[in-house]
Amino acid sequence: MIKELLLQKIITLLDQRIELVRIAIESAKESRDNETKSSVGDKYETGRTLMQMEVEKNRIQLNKTENLKHELLQIDTSKKSTIVEFGSIVKTTQNNYFISSALGKIEINNEIYYCISLASPIGKLLHTKQVGDQFSFQGKVNLINEVY
Structure with missing residues (x-):
């Protein structure tokens, strides 16, 4: 949803x-x-x-x-991802991301999501990771809590 x-x-x-x-x-x-x-x-x-x-x-x-x-429009919103890929939503200890295109910050249901592309620095770090994986960005260690 x-x-x-x-x-x-x-x-x-x-x-x-x-x-x-x-x-x-x-x-x-x-x-x-x-x-x-x-x-x-x-x-x-x-x-x-x-x-x-x-x-x-x-x-x-x-x-x-x-x-x-x-x-x-090619994103299948019903698809459940287990790894971070184009169309995934990723929730980390720091932020929420929608892997789509570099369109910035969007608020939905009082939650902030950063729309980023796989080509962005953080997109490259997240690509193919899964729940439980860690990554470091700007000196901060993040844990991936959800991918869907």
Whole structure:
């Protein structure tokens, strides 16, 4: 259930991010297309070029966010993990982690979960560990209490 709630919240955040990026793309396109030709031709071309660069930057961001959403939608929230892998929730003596993507801190039912990727420093330490394993991060020894 927690995994489903976390995933729903993340997908909602990503949908909001996707909408904002789409709005930014449309705004940049509109600015580019409405740029009036001034008496100085170079200024006109520079403005259009800058707006086109903004459109491209936002398209890249949109593509990355949509790919991330697609990847996260592959998580089977009913799967029970015994080892830490993509889609696992890990509860340690220090923190709770959702192994998904580097999206930061999310609160569910008054508990904090850190959404991290397997490529992150702590994600690398946790990968393939199981309940009862220990790991050291930033000088603190942590015990894995739950994996699911």
